[in-house]
Amino acid sequence: MPSSAARPHLAALAGPLVVPSTHRPRPRGRGRLVLALTATLLLAGTGTAVAYWAASGSGTGAAAAGTAAPLTTITSSATPSTLLYPNGPAAAVTLTVANPNSYAVTITAVAANGAVAASGGLGTCTTTGVTLGTPTSGLPVTVPANGSATVELGGAATMTGDAENGCQGATFTLPVSLTGASA
Amino acid sequence: MRPLTPNRLALPAALAVAVVLVPAGMAAAAWQTSGSGTGTAQATTIPVPAVSADCNGVDAVDVSWTTTAATPLVATFVVERSTDDGLTWSTIASVPATADLSYLHSDPALAEATYVYRVGATTAGWLTTSALSQSRVVVAAVTRGPKAGRRPASCT
Numbered sequence: 171m172p173s174s175a176a177r178p179h180l181a182a183l184a185g186p187l188v189v190p191s192t193h194r195p196r197p198r199g200r201g202r203l204v205l206a207l208t209a210t211l212l213l214a215g216t217g218t219a220v221a222y223w224a225a226s227g228s229g230t231g232a233a234a235a236g237t238a239a240p241l242t243t244i245t246s247s248a249t250p251s252t253l254l255y256p257n258g259p260a261a262a263v264t265l266t267v268a269n270p271n272s273y274a275v276t277i278t279a280v281a282a283n284g285a286v287a288a289s290g291g292l293g294t295c296t297t298t299g300v301t302l303g304t305p306t307s308g309l310p311v312t313v314p315a316n317g318s319a320t321v322e323l324g325g326a327a328t329m330t331g332d333a334e335n336g337c338q339g340a341t342f343t344l345p346v347s348l349t350g351a352s353a
Numbered sequence: 354m355r356p357l358t359p360n361r362l363a364l365p366a367a368l369a370v371a372v373v374l375v376p377a378g379m380a381a382a383a384w385q386t387s388g389s390g391t392g393t394a395q396a397t398t399i400p401v402p403a404v405s406a407d408c409n410g411v412d413a414v415d416v417s418w419t420t421t422a423a424t425p426l427v428a429t430f431v432v433e434r435s436t437d438d439g440l441t442w443s444t445i446a447s448v449p450a451t452a453d454l455s456y457l458h459s460d461p462a463l464a465e466a467t468y469v470y471r472v473g474a475t476t477a478g479w480l481t482t483s484a485l486s487q488s489r490v491v492v493a494a495v496t497r498g499p500k501a502g503r504r505p506a507s508c509t
Contacts, residue, residue, distance in 0.1 A: 243390025253397035255426055256477030265392035275386055283389055291396065300394060327394040331477035338398040338479055343391050352384035 239270040241277070241313070241348045248320045254300060254342070256333045260325035263302065263344060267321065269313035274353035276312045280305065280323060284345030293336025299329045302344045312353045399427060399481035402472045406486040408508045413461040414490045418472045418483065424450040431473040431480075432458050436466045439485050450474075463492045 243265050250262035269275045282302040288295040307324035327344065329337075402418040409415045416432055432446040446458050460470075468490045473482040488508045 238384050238386035241386060241388025241390070243388075243392070248393070250393065250395050253395050255397050255399075256479055258425065258476075261394060263392040263394045265390060267388075267390070271384075271386065273384070275384075280392070292398065300396075302392070323392065326392075329396065333396070333478060335479050337396050338481070340396045342394045342396070344394060346390055346392050348388040348390065350386050350388075352386070 254329040263326040277350040279349040283347040288340040291340030295337035299333035
């Protein structure tokens, strides 16, 4: 049984719990402002860490993001739904994009990035006549975090009349560059 | 009534500013990324025409063929004839492709010989040639009789 002399001391340790409400210290205006801003920054930082660069520089959300890893493509068995022939309409290009980042990426542009190679045709196909242009469909496409997505770029490739006869039935490999941003 | 003090205005003002600034910052500052790789496109093939050659009267042959894809994939069909069973060929007609899948070309006034035919489908620099027609058409000269000159062609 505590002594009556100790009670004031315990009450003092308990602070606001035992102090009458009329004397409870309330956060002053500046304190409430700081609290509000802190809460806001924390909330914003939480969202930023998922998908956005925190331009404010507060470091609360962007600190964990590091730098974006480059996108790559991986081999897939996807077959274009439309095929090329000399002076014919633009045909589809398929590609499977791998996203090594821990956030989803939306690809907004695909552009030619080198010489086109052919394989598997009826014969010699050194002059392919194939070029990669601007797709008419398929973009933008979102690739999940640490995942991959296959996209068919409609109307992206054309073949001129220069294509050799041996290019019939050939499969063309088109080097591409990819441009995207966090989804 | 108590007047609003600067401190009492601070909280709503701070929240309002935050609500405006946070979405604006999120929309303008997505991570930019890039990369490289390869895509795949494929070329088609011109389907091979199926050809037949049939006797037509005394000294003519009807060459007919079918295809599974004509214009726009195929621009022109080239009809060729051989009198040495396919060793050498002569072009006897060039037939523009249409939307039709069946075609006929008559080869008239043939000299005495045995003929075989084939048809090529072309577009730009591409060409696919059919196999030889199954029938050999024989045109033989008539030496006597009221219809002197030639006797009806026969197909073998």
